[in-house]
Amino acid sequence: MTLGFVLLVHTAFDRAEQVARYFAANGCPVVVHVDGKVRPRLFQQFRDRLADEPLIRFSRRTRVEWGTWSIVRATQMASARLLKDFPDVRHVFLASGSCLPLRPVAELRDYLDAHPETDFIESVTTDHVTWTVDGLEEERFTLRFPFSWRRHRRLFDAYVAVQRRLGLKRRIPPGVSPHLGSQWWCLTRRTLDSILTAPDRAAIDSYFSKVWIPDESYFQSLTRRYSTQVESRPLTLSKFDVHGKPHIFYDDHQPLLERSDCFVARKIWPRAEGLYATFLDDNRTATRRAEPNPGKIDRVFSKANERRGQGRPGLYSQARFPAPGFENGLTCARYNVFSGLDQLFEDFGSWLSGRLGGRVHGHLYAPDRAEFAGGETVMNGCLSDSAALRDYRPTQFLSNLLWSTRGERQTFLFGPGDAQDVVPFIARDPNATIVAVSGAWAVPLSASNADFDTVKAEAARLQRAELVFLRTLRTPGVAARVHQWTLADFLADPPERLRAVMDEMSGPGPRRLTDLPAMRDTRGIPDFLFRLRNGGVKPLVMGNFDSNGTIADRGPAAQRHAG
The missing domain is CATH 3.40.50 (Rossmann fold)
Structure with missing residues (x-):
């Protein structure tokens, strides 16, 4: 028992149940955090259906909202329970209820056994970030963000403007080097335990609770503080569109998912019957054991983003027209x-x-x-x-x-x-x-x-x-x-x-x-x-x-x- 999973779930509970049972059936303990906004009755039904599986546990719940500290808090609670209840776990893999394993768990376990001291987490400095969409980079660490960007957009923007005008800046805690990266990671027990039991955790948590989108910076920054060996890449395949929203994978994406050689992918459409039937079947034909390389399919998604952002030359959406000068060709042909x-x-x-x-x-x-x-x-x-x-x-x-x-x-x-x-x-x-x-x-x-x-x-x-x-x-x-x-x-x-x-x-x-x-x-x-x-x-x-x-x-x- 060297690998455990933390599963963050807020919808599509039937699919989350399938994935959790798949991990448990392969000897991997799973701790599930269910969003506190989910109705108690629905949560209880979900929990009761998994009561027969001893390797699946549930953490204390909190209400989760995008871009806020609540996502980190939910991850902390589930991770702490996993480390406490399963002392033999050496690596902890963070996933969501919409994630799907692309390769057998045995291959992932063998891969981590070959890298026993390595933390797999995208972690880059703000100077090297090129993927931020409609957001802040350095300022997310030096300003305060007490208001929800989604629910209180005007308050959010006004408070940022006031801080800029007055020249207000926060002091970054000693020993913390701000880094950014994907929310989805696989950390060693030693690194994760060091983050959760740090003597100054209260001060660190207080600081990051006012950072904008802390789930993209909390573990990414603190891993650099405690890890002895970091590979700045996740083992989870996730692609984003021009608006910074995750691509959703459907049944016809199966060849692309297989080509990536990644161990897990998100975000899977809940009704992608073909994907769930294929990838949750450990008896399927074995594929080559290659290094995870999402770059193999980057060209396809770059083209998709370009097509979505610009459209085809001379073709206009009925929903909206581009501003003059921003069309992708006024017409399609001579x-x-x-x-x-x-x-x-x-x-x-x-x-x-x-x-x-x-x-x-x-x-x-x-x-x-x-x-x-x-x-x-x-x-x-x-x-x-x-x-x-x-x-x-x-x-x-x-x-x-x-x-x-x-x-x-x-x-x-x-x-x-x-x-x-x-x-x-x-x-x-x-x-x-x-x-x-x-x-x-x-x-x-x-x-x-x-x-x-x-x-x-x-x-x-x-x-x-x-x-x-x-x-x-x-x-x-x-x-x-x-x-x-x-x-x-x-x-x-x-x-x-x-x-x-x-x-x-x-x-x-x-x-x-x-x-x-x-x-x-x-x-x-x-x-x-x-x-x-x-x-x-x-x-x-x-x-x-x-x-x-x-x-x-x-x-x-x-x-x-x-x-």
Whole structure:
């Protein structure tokens, strides 16, 4: 009888009973501490069920609250009873009711027999701690923490602030070197007995009772005071998420738990039937006897923490949205936005679909509805073409569309007549490629038979919207790939302008594009702009056209495509 267990239990009593009986069946005495908050009737039922096992005892109870001295007090009471009732115990292993042995107790006993004088406890100085999450390091030892962080958060924070402002500091007791580490340890009888029977224990306990989260520092610091040989690592596998809460292990974690070669793991889901059935069976196939090494699975949990903290690129939680600048990618895939080209070319969407493949939508942000490709009214992910639903969350509409169609590159048309709220989002999205010809809306307007005052008002409205659009594309922080020309610049050589864009989107192609769709008649543009100017609407986004009413001389290509 060289190994004993202290078991801290507050819930899942059926599982705690299984684990306690497993340890006792392997000749290991167990002392159980049940949280004082557990109802007397439930505690008595639990105690009665274990009354037939002579190696299982119960310690005096105390109410336990996270982060307070009560956890250390409960551990002290259970440890003292174990040392008193079982004088043959050489090592004491601290575990919880949610812990589960991963290797047979015989292997753990043999391992400790090979290290009879070694204390296994994570114990590092505050200078070397890198795992504290949302907490204090040195100050937990120099300030007082009489209030519960969970129940009295405001009092806790206010009292810390007052102590800082007044420069108050506590004196660390002589002979105590502050160390931190995991709550779960395996100590030799000599070290544990020295801690519990120290002549100055009253003063030490008084000091640590006002330390923040003392279960991570009390035994970790005092072991350094009395131990002759410390290995600063626990034999218990425990992993924590980005919020400092323990990972819960489920049935599908079995391969990971086995790979760690640790002796005990926490925290196990109470309904993980497969894990309990497997690891509490000493007749299972023997595994290699390797040194406990939780580092073997650190990469998996690091990835899990990263995924939980950042999510997948372009995927947003329905429960909360990240603050601007803290997203893990605005969208999940590359996409293209063409502004103005459909005003210049007839059936431009069909031509794009043939050139780029993927799905080419119309104006997704048109005022009346989202113009999905093929005239669809509902897209992947049950996205409706309703303008009201789209405009409620215009950026999420786009990110949802891209997520629901990932694996297929999306392209859509845009213009100053569309809803503009999504423009800043697209501009700072590195997945976006924006191809814009400013002032192209003047082409269909110039051919309109509407009253000129109506045309002039529409031109003014579209130009105002496009000026804001162009200004957004020039602001600092734009991450989209932007190809932008004025109408005059684009008309100088449309094939060459489009060729550079197509090469970027679909890879290098022929030197010149020879299969452009039919271009709308642009010969009336200079005269139209002249009329707008005389009517009081100064053209600002179309580029330089000759003031005499003809297109500026930009070479043969310009004249050819303008006609």
